[in-house]
Amino acid sequence: LPHAQLLGVEQDQVDVLALENGFWNRISVNDVQNELSILPQLARQKAVESNLPSEAENALQKQLHERIHTRQPLKLVFTSSVKND
Numbered sequence: 001l002p003h004a005q006l007l008g009v010e011q012d013q014v015d016v017l018a019l020e021n022g023f024w025n026r027i028s029v030n031d032v033q034n035e036l037s038i039l040p041q042l043a044r045q046k047a048v049e050s051n052l053p054s055e056a057e058n059a060l061q062k063q064l065h066e067r068i069h070t071r072q073p074l075k076l077v078f079t080s081s082v083k084n085d
Contacts, residue, residue: 003078004053004060009043 014036021027061076068074 001078004056006047
């Protein structure tokens with residue numbers, strides 16, 4: 001099997017409930033838009049740092065072990081997705 005990989009990080013919805021300015025710190029619509037534009041990159045980075053693909057592979061192994069009862073131990077072999085020509 002190919003190794004698990006992160007295919008996408010989509011944002012379903014973001015609600016700004018209140019936009020309050022401080023006395024010294026004014027918040028503009030551009031400030032909010034700039035911060036929201038960073039969220040997909042941050043989400044992808046956090047997913048990679050949290051070792052999410054490895055956790056997915058372990059979860060698959062566990063689910064198959066629980067559902068398929070074999071006499072011999074079931075072992076998944078993950079290979080590199082790079083083609084050798």
